[in-house]
Amino acid sequence: MNRLLIFSVFIIGFVSCGEDFLNEPPKSVLTVGTFPSTESDAILATNAIYFIAKTWSINTGGFPVLDVMSDETVKGSNPGDGIHLRPYETFEHEATSIITENWYKTVYSAIKKTNLVIEKVPSIENIDPNLQSRLVAEARAFRAYFYSLLVRGYGDVPKVTVSEPPLGLGRAPYQEILNEIIYPDYEYAIANLPKRSDYPAEDLGRMTKGAAEGLYARIKLFYGDFETVETLTESIIESKEYELVPTLGKIFSHDNEFNEESIFEIGGLATTNQVLGGNQYANTQGVRGTPNKGWGFSRPAYPFIQELEANQDPRMESSILFLNEVIDGQTIVGEAATPDTTMENGRIVEIECYNQKVWVPGPTSETSFSHNRRILRYADVLLMHAEALVENGKASDALPFINQIRARARGGSNVLPDITTTNPSELKEAILNERKYELAFEGLRFWDLIRTGKAIEVMGPLGFVAGKNEFLPLPQSEIDISQGLILQNPGY
Amino acid sequence: MLLSMIAYGQNYTGIVTDSKTAEPLIGLSIYNLNNEIGTTTDFDGSYEIQAKPNDTLEFSYIGYQTQKIIVGNNFVIDVQLLTDAEILDEVIVVGYGAVKKSDLTGSITQIKSEELLKVPSSNAVQGLQGKVSGLQILSTSGDPGANPVVRLRGVTTLNDNNPIAVIDGVITDVGAISLLNSNDIASIEVLKDASATAIYGTRGAAGVIIVTTKKGTSGKDNIQFSFERSIENVGNKIDVMTGREFATYLNEIDPGTFNNLDALADTDWHDLIYKENTAITNANLSYSTGNEKNNHYIGLGYFNQEGVLPKSGLERFTAKINSNYKIAEFMNFGLDFSTMYSEKENAPGVVNNVLRALPITAPFNEDGSFADVNGGNPLAAIEFSNSTNKRVRALGNLYASVNFLKNFTFKTSLQFDANVAENRSFTPSYFVGPLQQNADNDLALSRNLNLSTIFENTLNYQQSFGPHNISLLVGHTSQTIRGENLEGRTEGLLREDDNFWFLDAGQDDLDQVSNNLRINRLESYLGRINYSFDSKYLVTASIRRDGSSNFGANNRFGVFPSMALGWNIYNESFFPKNSFLNSAKLRLSWGITGNEKIDVLAQYATIANGQDAVLGQNESLNAGASFDSGGNPNLKWEQTTQSNIGVNLGFFENRILAEVDYYVKNTEDILVALEPVGYLGIGANRSIFFNAADVENKGLEWQVSYQDKKGKFNYSIGVLGTTISNKVTNIGQGIGADSLIIGGDLGNGQQVGRSAVGEPIGFLYGYETIGVYQNQADLDNSASFFNSVVGDLKYKDLNGDGKIDGFDRTRIGSSIPELIYGFNVEVGYEGFSLAADFQGQRGSDIYNGKQAIRFTTVNFEEKYNNYWTGEGSTNTHPRASSGGNNFLPSSYYVESGDFFRLRSLTLNYKLNGNLLNKVKASNVNIYLRATNLFTVTNFTGYSPEIGATNAIDGVIDRGTYPISKIYTLGLNVQF
Incomplete structure (x- = not known):
């Protein structure tokens, strides 16, 4: 019996499970550290950047707040939905807004993925060196693009250039972000990326030299470096890689993706599942009700429609879907809960209508997830080029570039006559208006108003406050968590 | 065995009961002093023993005065035993053992089998409702088989607040109790203070519920059969606008929308959807047998609940086998085994639909097809829902124990808990309207296999010398919890009937499959000492050291000690012996428990694929992989330090028993998922676990019972209650994470739950409504939104800046009740008894999310009919509106969650001797029971019993499956 005592003490005291018992490696997931370490890893890590560039909230936090703040659109949908988007209409948005928080955080998560490639891919051995530099160039073009979103949207932001940043960062001056990240990244990308025509058909959609030049020009334009803008846009024009799509309505149409005018676009497949390729950008703005194409946010503003109508601009028909309009065999009926016409003091203030640039034909709302968001197109490059020429004292050289756009819009009709003035300030005004009508609902109008100093004039009546609304508020959580290291933008 | 075959004398039978409560005494020993042969009583207190007329029988039972009877010539001898006032000794099950109640130092409440059977339910936990002070059980959903929300002594953590369950020694989750049939349960012990729970170390922080099932006893075989049949109906209807009211309201918003109110339909969706008088059937059969060497208990159960909502039924079969074999004088082995098979139709999500579907639309078109209804056609939703959950769960404990050297017992056991669940959902192709359609039929299938195994070894030493009693326990246990998930989905099935509800029937190019595995391991050492001196001074101390693979190597182990002192003051010689106060005990305890209930992956930052690029002229997926979730390698235990002081008092020969406890629980280093700074790049709405919050819970608990009898009339009253004070004392200090936890997402961008320092967990957050703008002057002179108009709700300008914005939001309600109480009354006369159980709570609020979204x-709900129509019409309800500022999170949507409910009312008739003999049964009970008969509350939803499954969300009514009123007729027979 004494042996039993020894036995049981032995069992309890010494038959422990051994050191390895609690060392259970995780299953079916890779932990960080050793990735990417091969050529195929490098491709995977780079492709993941295109994935995050397609996520819903990378598009200004999911909702087109830039257009809603501008004079081009209003909140849309019906009065009960998207309550958190409504404050942007009247510039009452706050630091606690989930939209600006989602955008900020999603862009940083995209930057993390680019940093992973930029940091780890150069040291991979046994990789085709051309592929290696291309992948890094793709990642750097994206990093510059993502940081451009941040500095334009938020001003000074934390500077993160490694995939695992330390805690305790404050805001870096936006000039530092521009000079140390955005400009060198774009320049590296331009030097190392293939032209669009050098990519095989299955790689269409990847970052190209032309895309990097165009996106670089866009941020340079924002900060008023017109010399560089002229050089970059000229390079794109001279490359003969792109041209305008002849028919107005065909630029955004579903059967004309990756067309000759599109310089950079993000693909999407007809599934609501984003992991399987769905792109919810169009769905967010798609026709609400019948036919069901989405939520119907960012509705073309009524005064904007009236302007297009007064100009007899054919882009009204190609950009806006009105009720009872028939498109691709489907009649736009809209939604019962959305008033067809909203009146205030006996005047029409809003009519139910939708952004036609995100229209996708097909029987279900799923098809709207296959819309490719056009990030940059040749028409924008031509207008940027024209603007740079005017600013650089070559006003008369600018006319053909604007008039190409007007001629395409005009089609066979005799509206929208060519611009003939060479007065720089008139021409600048004309270019800004052309951008408004041509690039409507593409998220550019707000920045055009800010950079040209027209923000208070145009958006003041909507609620824009100078000295405050040039920037979005940093997420309140970022302020709270950093405990004084990160300070809020003025006015919020 | 041989002896019993030789006739010694005559058979004497009878029933032994408690002299006060008339409850049968189970397992009581009866000893014939003359031939030195004994037996024990059965579950109904009955016995059978052979004796000669002049023999003396001795009836002895722990906690009762021993009684000797000379048998005489009356062959039926019913005996009533008097309780021994000095040693009220029921045996209480504690972690890894059992103690006499008088020796108990911790705070533990025991609930016996009969109490659990008072509510017809598939889950025995529901039987604990209103029976245990400190325990809050909310039947949050009337969906058959839905698990209630269980909270013990407040809300201790920001993550998983569920207590653990220990079923026949097997540590598992509280949901596992639903695999047991209440009829097979002998008792449930609820362990509340740290002295009781610390032996469970990392699992003990949220409390422990120990379930002990019935065992066979030696003596007579026992067959028990019970059958219950219930009908249920939705307890109350939520009033919504009629067709005419709705049209009138919309006309107010947009004049001329409906020109002919008489031409509109008036559809009452509630009446169309909910079924009346649906059935619950509950049948059980058990058999127990045993002799000196072996004993067995076998129980079979069948439970079927149709559910008041179509396609939500539950059918469940349970089986229970407990066998114990004494293979040698010093050695036992056995198996306690429970298993269950259930089939549940996953209720179609139409509860909100019913409240939202427009009443002005008829349910069907003229051609008989489903009408397109704004808000969704609930009839169509039910028609096209085909979703079933099938589940097998088996839980068992295979053990062997050896007694040696007189005082030692070594026990080894292998425990398992296997849970296999399959979900299959098929949605046909249909078109009701643009927002209610499914272009291609689809099938989703998932299978989860969870297996937990425990290897446990304990050594016990017990010794008494003189007034000293000592018992020691040491042990080692190791556990592996393995959960594997396999999911598949496809579309475009060849045909839509159920012969094709398999992945192979879908289009191969649309197949999606996913599969993953989680493994969590725990290894523990435990020890406990119980010492008592002269039954006056009691000491318990325990310690447990746990290691878990949920944490990185640096912080893997935690040590959880506890200490408790008890003083049986009544046993002191100086204590006056009188009939007023007959027992008194003082208890003090302190201890630390832990919590490790987080995902094993929380410690790792991961790289995942499934981040594919869409590229190419023909647009195809190009595989991508990168950062996925963030992780925290420095995670460690969350720990709760709890102190408890308690007294047990007995008055008037223990007819009144009172137990009062006061506790303070401090939880530190709470494991909480927080969103870190954005620039870390974890992503939007993504969080990382941190040890980053502290919470304090304090409360007073009391449980008082009184029982007595006058002649044939007996009665009892029990009262219990708990106060809860909950406060967050820290969140996210200095760890680079948010100091505010926002929860309670309504799905429309509004979040109404919040946790912040100085406030209770998950309080409701929004604008405080102070009236309605009555006229333009009122609007101009008050703070308002940029776009407020006359007739809108007026919110309080908290920061006084003259406008209303997000900074004017504040706490508008509490999700944690201040008081939870219950009381029960039972009166009996001869065979009849009437019992009523009441329960309620005060001080909590509910956010009416279903109206705000x-x-x-x-x-609209009916209250919107009282809309503002002009100056002075109302200062409570806003103008008619369908969206906008009046639907922002505000106190307009906060309702009091106070309630007082008659949980059950039971009329029981117990057949008396003559009738019993006719049916040849030893015990027959027939009863009628009403459940949820009435509820006193101002809450307008289906039931105020809404719990926050996730504490940080706050209590939000999102439209849960209604709680029903149930009437039951039952029969219970023992042979």
């Missing part, structure tokens, strides 16, 4: 124009 409006994506489109859907129906």
Whole structure:
């Protein structure tokens, strides 16, 4: 019996499970550290950047707040939905807004993925060196693009250039972000990326030299470096890689993706599942009700429609879907809960209508997830080029570039006559208006108003406050968590 | 065995009961002093023993005065035993053992089998409702088989607040109790203070519920059969606008929308959807047998609940086998085994639909097809829902124990808990309207296999010398919890009937499959000492050291000690012996428990694939992989330090028993998922676990019972209650994470739950409504939104800056009740008894989320009929509106969650001797029971019993499956 005592003490005291018992490696997931370490890893890590560039909230936090703040659109949908988007209409948005928080955080998560490639891919051995530099160039073009979103949207932001940043960062001056990240990244990308025509058909959609030049020009334009803008846009024009799509309505149409005018676009497949390729950008703005194409946010503003109508601009028909309009065999009926016409003091203030640039034909709302968001197109490059020429004292050289756009819009009709003035300030005004009508609902109008100093004039009546609304508020959580290291933008 | 075959004398039978409560005494020993042969009583207190007329029988039972009877010539001898006032000794099950109640130092409440059977339910936990002070059980959903929300002594953590369950020694989750049939349960012990729970170390922080099932006893075989049949109906209807009211309201918003109110339909969706008088059937059969060497208990159960909502039924079969074999004088082995098979139709999500579907639309078109209804056609939703959950769960404990050297017992056991669940959902192709359609039929299938195994070894030493009693326990246990998930989905099935509800029937190019595995391991050492001196001074101390693979190597182990002192003051010689106060005990305890209930992956930052690029002229997926979730390698235990002081008092020969406890629980280093700074790049709405919050819970608990009898009339009253004070004392200090936890997402961008320092967990957050703007001057002179208009709700300008914005939001309600109480009354006369159980709570609020969430124009609850129509019409309800500022999170949507409910009312008739003999049964009970008969509350939803499954969300009524009123007729027979 004494042996039993020894036995049981032995069992309890010494038959422990051994050191390895609690060392259970995780299953079916890779932990960080050793990735990417091969050529195929490098491709995977780079492709993941295109994935995050397609996520819903990378598009200004999911909702087109830039257009809603501008004079081009209003909140849309019906009065009960998207309550958190409504404050942007009247510039009452706050630091606690989930939209600006989602955008900020999603862009940083995209930057993390680019940093992973930029940091780890150069040291991979046994990789085709051309592929290696291309992948890094793709990642750097994206990093510059993502940081451009941040500095334009938020001003000074934390500077993160490694995939695992330390805690305790404050805001870096936006000039530092521009000079140390955005400009060198774009320049590296331009030097190392293939032209669009050098990519095989299955790689269409990847970052190209032309895309990097165009996106670089866009941020340079924002900060008023017109010399560089002229050089970059000229390079794109001279490359003969792109041209305008002849028919107005065909630029955004579903059967004309990756067309000759599109310089950079993000693909999407007809599934609501984003992991399987769905792109919810169009769905967010798609026709609400019948036919069901989405939520119907960012509705073309009524005064904007009236302007297009007064100009007899054919882009009204190609950009806006009105009720009872028939498109691709489907009649736009809209939604019962959305008033067809909203009146205030006996005047029409809003009519139910939708952004036609995100229209996708097909029987279900799923098809709207296959819309490719056009990030940059040749028409924008031509207008940027024209603007740079005017600013650089070559006003008369600018006319053909604007008039190409007007001629395409005009089609066979005799509206929208060519611009003939060479007065720089008139021409600048004309270019800004052309951008408004041509690039409507593409998220550019707000920045055009800010950079040209027209923000208070145009958006003041909507609620824009100078000295405050040039920037979005940093997420309140970022302020709270950093405990004084990160300070809020003025006015919020 | 041989002896019993030789006739010694005559058979004497009878029933032994408690002299006060008339409850049968089970397992009582009866000893014939003359031939030195004994037996024990059965579950009904009955016995059978052979004796000669002049023999003396001795009836002895722990906690009762021993009684000797000379048998005489009356062959039926019913005996009533008097309780021994000095040693009220029931045996209480504690972690890894059992103690006499008088020796108990911790705070533990025991609930016996009979109490659990008072509510017809598939889950025995529901039987604990209103029976245990400190325990809050909310039947949050009337969906058959839905698990209630269980909270013990407040809300201790920001993550998983569920207590653990220990079923026949097997540590598992509280949901596992639903695999047991209440009829097979002998008792449930609820362990509340740290002295009781610390032996469970990392699992003990949220409390422990120990379930002990019935065992066979030696003596007579026992067959028990019970059958219950219930009908249920939705307890109350939520009033929504009629067709006419709705049209009138919309006309107010947009004049001329409906020109002919008489031409509109008036559809009452509630009446169309909910079924009346649906059935619950509950049948059980058990058999127990045993002799000196072996004993067995076998129980079979069948439970079927149709559910008041179509396609929500539950059918469940349970089986229970407990066998114990004494293979040698010093050695036992056995198996306690429970298993269950259930089939549950997953209720179609139409509860909200019913409240939202427009009443002005008839349910069907003229051609008989489903009408397109704004808000969704609930009839169509039910028609096209085909979703079933099938589940097998088996839980067992295979053990062997050896007694040696007189005082030692070594026990080894292998425990398992296997849970296999399959979900299959098929949605046909249909078109009701643009927002209610499914272009291609689809099938989703998932299978989860969870297996937990425990290897446990304990050594016990017990010794008494003189007034000293000592018992020691040491042990080692190791556990592996393995959960594997396999999911598949496809579309475009060849045909739509159920012969094709398999992945192979879908289009191969649309197949999606996913599969993953989680493994969590724990290894523990435990020890406990119980010492008592002269039954006056009691000491318990325990310690447990746990290691878990949920944490990185640096912080893997935690040590959880506890200490408790008890003083049986009544046993002191100086204590006056009188009939007023007959027992008194003082208890003090302190201890630390832990919590490790987080995902094993929380410690790792991961790289995942499934981040594919869409590229190429023909647009195809190009595989991508990168950062996925963030992780925290420095995670460690969350720990709760709890102190408890308690007294047990007995008055008037223990007819009144009172137990009062006061506790303070401090939880530190709470494991909480927080969103870190954005620039870390974890992503939007993504969080990382941190040890980053502290919470304090304090409360007073009391449980008082009184029982007595006058002649044939007996009665009892029990009262219990708990106060809860909950406060967050720290969140996210200095760890680079948010100091505010926002929860309670309504799905429309509004979040109404919040946790912040100085406030209780998950309080409701929004604007405080102070009236309605009555006229333009009122609007101009008050703070308002940029776009407020006359007739809108007026919110309080908290920061006084003259406008209303997000900074004017504040706490508008509490999700944690201040008081939870219950009381029960039972009166009996001869065979009849009437028992009523009441329960309630005060001080909590509910956010009426189901009304606040409006994506489109859907129906309104009735209170909106009182809309503001002009100056002075109302200062409570806003103008008619269908969205906008009046639907922002505000106190307008906060309702009091106070309630007082008659949980059950039971009329029981117990057949008396003569009738019993006719049916040849030893015990027959027939009863009628009403459940949820009435509820006193101001809450307008289906039931105020809404719990926050996730504490940080706050209590939000999102439209849960209604709680029903149930009437039951039952029969219970023992042979």
